[in-house]
Structures are given as structure tokens and as C-alpha cells.
Amino acid sequence: MINFNGNIVAQNDNILTQNRAFLYGDGVFETVKIVNSKILFLEDHYFRLMASMRVVRMEIPMNFTMEYLEEQILKLVQEKGLSVSARARITVFRNDGGLYLPKTNEVSFLIHATALENPSYVMNLAPYEVDLYKDFYVTKQLLSSIKSTNKMINVTGSIFAHENGLDNCVLLNDSKNVVEVLQGNLFMVMGNKLITPPVSEGCLNGVMRKQVLALAKKIEGIEVQEEIISPFDLQKADELFLTNVIMGIQPITKYRKKEFTSNFANVLVQKLNESISEN
Structure with a gap:
């Protein structure tokens, strides 16, 4: 399952066939860590995502508040039973249309999440x-x-x-x-x-x-x-x-x-x- 534009749907490759992030790398993303239904460093992630969207001249939707994105990420994590410890990635991409020059600067987003083994940060002392x-x-x-x-x-x-x-x-x-x-x-x-x-x-x-x-x-x-x-x-x-x-x-x-x-x-x-x- 993934969160696509606020809806929990089965992962479907058709979502990607006209995706500008796939075709041209026309997307930005954030990867967050969730511990006990809380997104760590949420404010920092949110403002970096907003800054990234501005740099690449994406139109930021009015509903793209920090609270909205938090809600969307946690909705998927809870649906998948991963609230204790998980990683989630939100990818924002320009909507379909155009070649190098897009037909619109409006965006869609996709969120997917996977389980993490440790809620806390653990010191890894293995050779690296x-x-x-x-x-x-x-x-x-x-x-x-x-x-x-x-x-x-x-x-x-x-x-x-x-x-x-x-x-x-x-x-x-x-x-x-x-x-x-x-x-x-x-x-x-x-x-x-x-x-x-x-x-x-x-x-x-x-x-x-x-x-x-x-x-x-x-x-x-x-x-x-x-x-x-x-x-x-x-x-x-x-x-x-x-x-x-x-x-x-x-x-x-x-x-x-x-x-x-x-x-x-x-x-x-x-x-x-x-x-x-x-x-």
C-alpha cells in the first residue's frame, strides 16, 4: 500500500507510467523516521521540502501545511501497522504533461513506508x-x-x-x-x-x-x-x-x-x- 494524493491505495505501477519524477527526475523528496506515531524532526523536514519545491519552481498547494503532511504520513503508517518504528518517504512531483518543459507546475505526492527494527538510534560498531x-x-x-x-x-x-x-x-x-x-x-x-x-x-x-x-x-x-x-x-x-x-x-x-x-x-x-x- 502507498499514500497517493491522500488516498491509501494498492501499489500500482500505472501511477508511475506518466510520472515526471520517473521520466525526467522532476521531483523532490523527504525521508523521515517515525517513532511511536511521531515524526522525528518534522519541522526541519517540512521546511526543507518546501524550500526544495520553491527551488525547482513547483507550485505549493494551499493545503500543503506541516499538519497536513504529518497527517498523511501517519495515516499510511497506521494503516500498515508500523507506528512503533518506521521510515517513510514522501515524493513530490510535477503533474503529467510536457517534455522537458512541463505543462503545469502543479504537483502530486506519493508516500510509502517500511518498518524499522530499532526505534532508538543504535551505535553500529561493525567494520565500516x-x-x-x-x-x-x-x-x-x-x-x-x-x-x-x-x-x-x-x-x-x-x-x-x-x-x-x-x-x-x-x-x-x-x-x-x-x-x-x-x-x-x-x-x-x-x-x-x-x-x-x-x-x-x-x-x-x-x-x-x-x-x-x-x-x-x-x-x-x-x-x-x-x-x-x-x-x-x-x-x-x-x-x-x-x-x-x-x-x-x-x-x-x-x-x-x-x-x-x-x-x-x-x-x-x-x-x-x-x-x-x-x-
């Missing part, structure tokens, strides 16, 4: 190895900071990682600086500094990225910086980890020949769960 992906580069532009349905770099990079026995890959921009990883934002710990690339470098304006930056700024003795990171800097780091809303915080244990600790990541996971339980 990454390397650079250099076949294609992320451009330093506004479109790179939003979640559009054009994710071909992430797809080809994931294939590259799988073929080379890697758990993830680090993406670079057209200046050959570090941007993010395939499934989220990248953080680097060097001494008492927590560093992540600025959004201006082309990285996704991640919702979990925002949470981690806010939590880290409250930790005594930690200096939080958004600054350019070179591939060489990664090998000098004490710790590397990636972030996204579904996974939370995933420590990277190895990059090329360098192995890393996960002490600070462990502290952040604990503080993240505490912050969620307080809200």
Missing part, C-alpha cells in the same frame, strides 16, 4: 570502510543541497562501492574537495574540533547534520567548524562518521589504510537519543 568515488563529481550549486529524485551519482557510486567491497564512498565536488558520502553527511574529528563541509561546497543540507551540529555545540571543549575538507585531511583525522535521519550516526572505521576510533560518535548517539526522549 569507505574510499573516494571519483568517476563523477558533485557540483557546487543550490540544486546539490536539496533532495531531488536525480540521484545518479549516488546510484553509480553505490554500485562502485559494492563492486569494491566498500560500505560507502566519499563524494567530491568539482574543486576536488570532500562533500559528503553516498547516504549522508560526513563529519571529521581532529583533536577537539568537529568539522563538516559547508553547504556551499555542494553537500546536502541534511536534517541529521543540523541536529549533530546543534548537539556538538553544547559539548564543553568541542569546537564546531563548517569548513572545506580535502581528501588528504581525512587521513589525518582521529575519527570519521556519517549522518542521516534513518541511520543516525554511523562511525567509519577505515579509510584507505587509516583506521579510526568512534569515541565522539558514541557520545553523540547517546545525546541524540536523550534529546529525542525529552521532546
